[in-house]
Structures are given as structure tokens and as C-alpha cells.
Amino acid sequence: MRLIGFLERLLDGVAIAWLPLGQLTNYEQPTKYLVTATSYSDKFKTPVLTAGKTFVLGYTDEAEGIYKASETPVVIFDDFTTASKWVSFDFKAKSSAMKMVTSSDEGKVLLKYIYYWLKTLPSELVDGDHKRHWIGTYTNKKVPIPCPDNPQKSLEIQAEIVRMLDTFAELTAELTAELKARKKQYNYYRDQLLSFEGGEVEWKALGDIGEFIRGKRFTKADYVEEGVSVIHYGEIYTRYGVWADHAFSKVRAEMAGSLRYAEPGDVVLTDVGETVEEVGKAVAWLGDERVAIHDHCYAFRHSMNPKFVSYYMQTQSFIAKKAKHVARTKVNTLLINGFSKIEIPVPFPGDPERSQAEQARIVAILDKFDVLTNSISEGLPREIALRQKQYEHYRDRLLSFPKPEGAVA
Template identity: 55%
Template sequence: MSHFSFMEKLLDGVGVEWKALGDEGLFEISNSGRKPVKASLRAPGKTPYYGANNIQDYVEGHTHDGEFVLIAEDGSANLENYSIQYATGKFWANNHVHVVRGKPELNTRFLYHYLCIVNFIPFLSGGDRAKLTKGKLIEIPVPIPCPENPKKSLAIQAEIVRILDAFTELTAELTAELTAELNTRKKQYNYYRDQLLRFEEGEVEWKALGELGEFIRGKRFTKADYVEDGINVIHYGEIYTRYGVSTTRALSQVRSDMAGALRYAEPGDVVMAGVGETVEEVGKAVAWLGNGKVAIHDDSYAFRHSMNPKFISYVMQTAAFIDEKAKHVSRGKVNRLLIHGIAKVRIPIPYPNDPEKSLAEQARIVNILDKFDTLTNSITEGLPREIALRQKQYEYYRDLLLSFPKPQEVAA
């Protein structure tokens, strides 16, 4: 079966004629109403303000009212996947988008779906800041099925739109459902974690971290020192952006000739961020469980102790710990925990007078939380994969539905 079979069945023997966007009998280019407004001069409101790639603001007033396709004139974030937007109702368009719609014999939503698969690169000019001029815009060809029978043409267009919109809606629904499920699991995880680590009176003793171990502050390195193969390092910012509760491998490396100038966390140490934009970020921790040492940044600390490292890391995620450490955070342009402050932060130690029983209880709690953590992470990782799969399905059917035969292909 050829790749035209589906389209041939849909077209049912009728022809396809390719019309340029400049054909005023089918297309309306409504650029004259566009109006750029500096952010400082925009009056806040409810009308979406469109730029080249997305809605940039919400303002009072509007430049257009109706159903339109917005094609980036310049500033598209991706030239291979050129910025095409669909707008309905009242909206404001700035001068970085062409504003186009179909006339009565052309379904504007059909036009939108088709333009999403057009290769715009041959129509662009301008070098570094690629531009789609109106002169080139009007040359872009669009397929019109059954042009001699407008009623049938619109019916074919509507059927294509129906199928593609159904895929779009299913993808949006799936994304919403998976996101809601993920948020629910995260709330459940946080609840059970805090419950497990909220001990009854007499079960634990709250001890300052300074009583339980020692802190080693890291040494400074910068992004300019990063290399692909060098000394393993943990930057403080990565602790709350790239790592979870624990890790067995470093995500970054710096130059090998820096080895003697750095300070290191050893296996079993808990690496803590010393600064952050929020109180939650400061003091966030990752247990280092790798086989060797790892260098740490000077805005972080390695906490060396004799407890279960993942237990400490889990404790440092709890609401109770966040409240406790907030008492010792120095606030300024950034929030900061200095050694003398973080050493005063207390954490709960189960069965403090029986080290063996205490470690067993810490391990039990870690085992339970690891299972919750694995479940939550599996959903977190699966969400983008599932969404990407649905998007590929949509793109496959979109390309199939919009693969109209060119004149030379029909003749062949």
C-alpha cells in the first residue's frame, strides 16, 4: 500500500489544487492590525498578547477578533519546527507574527494543522535572525482538496480537522491525568515521609547536627573549570536541581589539575547546599554513596557522621526539618546556612541510647521511603515518555492526513 492510500480513500477520486497563501480568494492576511507595545506600556487585562512563539502577556484591548493562524515573522525559537499558533476570540498580535485566516471556502483550523508540517526554511531570509517576509509568506503553497466543489472540500477539511483535533485533545487529557496522578503520588509520598519521621515523645531525641558529626566545607570551582572527563564534583546548585535523596555517581567533572586544591566528600557523607534562593533549597541534601570521593563546591558542606546517610537526607526533606533550619538561615540576596548555623539544626534520632537499634530503625524507615521514592520517580520519568509517545502518534497521523499528492506525484 502506498503512502497515498489513506489520502486517496479520503479524497475519493477528487483532485487537489495547490494555492499560494497570497491567493485572496481563499486566504486573508490581516497584518495591518498588528501593534507592538513595550512591556512597560501595556495595560494589564485579560486579552492574550501574542509574540513570535507564545502568549507573552495579558492586556486590555485587542487588535483582532476571530479565528486566526499566527505565523512567526521573525524570532521563531526553532526554524525546523517553525512557530505556528492558533488564536481565537479577541487577542493582541505584535509585529513578530503574520496573522492569517481562511475565507469561507477554507477551514482555518485545517490551515493551522497543515502549516504545522510546512518546511519554512526555504522561505526565510535574514541570516542570524531569520525572517519570513510577507513577500515570501504569500508564496507558501497550501493544498485545497476538491476545489471545484467548495461544499465537499470543506467536508474533507473538516474530517481531517476532526481526526487531528481528537488526537490533540486525547494528548491534552492524558497529560492532565498523568500530571494529576503525579501530583497525588507526590503528596502521598510527602505525607507518609513526614509521618514516618514524626516520632512520638520518648521515641527519639532531637540532636544538633554538630553533636552527631563534623562539617567539611568545599572549595570553589566554576563552570569554566568543567570538563567531560575529570574529577567528579557536586555543585551546590545541582543538589536541588539534579539530584534526589542519594546518588552513586557525579553528574559533573572539573579539570584534573585542580585535584590538590579541592575538598572532598567521602562515601556515606551527606552533601548539603549552603545557599539557595529559598529556605527550602538551603540545607537540601544528597547522600553520596559512590565508590570513591567526590569534590564539593565551597557553597556546600560534607557532613561526616556514623548514621544511615539516606535517613539524614530524607529527614532534611521534611516540613519539620525545614521549619527547624529556618531558625538558623541568614537572609539577604540569597539565603545562607553557615557552618555555625547548620551545626545547630536538630534532627530526630530514634533510640539514641541504643546505636544498633537506632541504625536498624533508620534502615527500616529508609527502606519504606525508598519504595515510595521509586514509585514517585517512575511516574515522574514515565510522564514525559508517555506524552512524547502520544505526540509522535499525533504527528504520524497528522503527516498521513496532510500528505496530499503534489501534481507530479499524481501524474506518476
């Protein structure tokens, strides 16, 4: 590729110094910028960042204690997961479990160069681990700095690497924006299709349509490579779409008799989440066999089309009703008694065969939209994944400087 040849010529014969990350950066904990509000709205201006996977937790109208990243960008480093984010917009923080990292001297090392280099490091997150990584390990990581004795040339090389990687990132961002627009369009049509304005429909409480079966507890120590297939509550909003036909995790076979299961056709939902929207997120279990569920999950057993139910549970109308039945404590938790009273539409309630046919017709329409927006093998998500893979390949190539003997990254 042309850019690799260009970089090889750019770096031809230049010296490389491997310097500790802690020597090249300063950090600040977000104590001064922590949000006090517990409720957020898209109508507000200032994003609230968390160290967790959600990143942007919501938006607040608080006007004090805002970090001006539009003036001084930072790298947000999650102490516990070692994930990093580039932030160049003003924000407040929700979590204190992160570091706000800046360059100790932009005249010698560009923060964005540091950010891209951090992205080349393998994750040091160990499942079940709960220790802070920045002070313990990351400040000692060795960063390759070209031309350490010639700051001007060093900055030119760093800036060229950043420019190339920014170009890849911008291409991915454009595709992501297109995907976001399509999802917005899809959400609009889904909500319209499931509003049943003027249609022959009866609104029935979930508890009158079926029953909720709570799962049984299993822990990380119970996971094995071969055993009983299970759905852990976290997987519902990280791995599945609106339906699932196989489980990702397994626990010890000897636990089989003590677990509770979702049967094919059940809708599985989680009762906890980082945000209110994640609480009660549902997937239709379409596997051929039953699957065990964690005690932070419920299996909703009913006689309707399972994908019809899970699609309806994604509508803005349903999410607004669900929000009234979420306990906003340290961990957002679903209040199942109130949740079971939420009504959903049952088309042609007096004619079960016609009702099932109408539900299947609506599911078929929404499935086509789902392929465009959510499929990992078709549509824009596939293109975004390919672009991301290409970006990561060239990022790692551009930042793979030769190490002197005995150097530890």
C-alpha cells in the same frame, strides 16, 4: 497509526506556506504584570510565573496587574532558554526575561497550533550563552501553514492537529495528576514516620551531629568529558533524588588537588536556589568513591544513616525551619551558621546499634514509596515518560510538512 493515516488524507494535495513566526504572532513583555511581593503562599490565588525552570514560582494575593489568560491564552517564551509554555490561567509575572506571545489573527492561525509547532524546534540554548533569542532568531523561524489561501480549511486542519495533540497531553496530565496525588500521600506518611511523636528519640542540632565542609569553585570552562567527578550545585535539584551513587559532571584532572570532596555517606546540599525550598536541598552521596563539590555546595559529614538524614531534610517541618535561615536576596542563599542549629531526630540515642537499625528500617519503608513516586524505571514516572515520548513522536509527525527547496525552518 490511524491518526497519521487520517492526517495524510486530510493534507492530501493541500498547499503549504512557510511564513515567518513574527508575521503570525504578536508579543508583549510582562512589564505591566510584574509582581511586587517577594513572599508567596499556597493560600493565595494568583500564580506567579518565572521564565526559569521553576515556572510557577508561588502564589500571590496581589489583585492588580493580573494578566487574564483565562480570557486570552498566551504562549510564554523564555528569551534566554527558548523554552515555551502554554498558559490559559490568570497570572502575574516575576521575570521580565520572557515574551507573552499571541496570534496576530486567530482567524488565520491558531495560537495553540503555533505553540505545538514551537515544541518541535530543537533548543538553541548554548551552555554559558546569555543572549535573548526571540527578536534575534525566533521571529524569523518559518511556520508551516496549510491552505494559506483558504482560511477556513486551514483552521480546520490546524484545529484537528491541535485536538489530537491535546488528547495526548490530557492523557499525560491525568497520569501526572495521579503521580501528584501519590506524592502527596507519600509526603504525608514520610512526615508522620519521621515525627517520632512519643518515640524514644533525642533532637540534636546538625552542627552537634557532624560538620559542614564547603566545596571549591569551578567554572563551566573547567568541564571535560574525562576527569574528576563532581557535583555542581544545580544538579542537586535537577538530576538527583534523595540519594546519588554517581556524578554526572567532570572537571579537569589537574584541579584534583585544589578541590574539596564529599566522602561516601556524606549528605551533599546546595546553598543557593530559585526558591527557598530549593536552597538546602540535600542528597545522600552513596558512591564508592569521593566526589568533588562546587563551592555552592556543602558536604555534611556525620555518623548517621545518610538517607535517613536526607529524607528528614525533605519533611515539611524541616523545610519550615530551614526557611528561617535563607537570605532572600537576588539569589536565595543558605545561612549555614543558622542552618547548622536546626535539630533532627536521633532514635535511641543511647544505643548506637539500635539507632542505626531503626534508621535503616525507616529508610527501607521510605525507599519503597520513593520507587513508586520518583523512580525513572518503575511506577508512574516511567509511564509518564513513555506517554511523553509517544506524544512527542506524533507531534513531530503531525507537524513535519514537506519544505520547498531552499526553505529554512
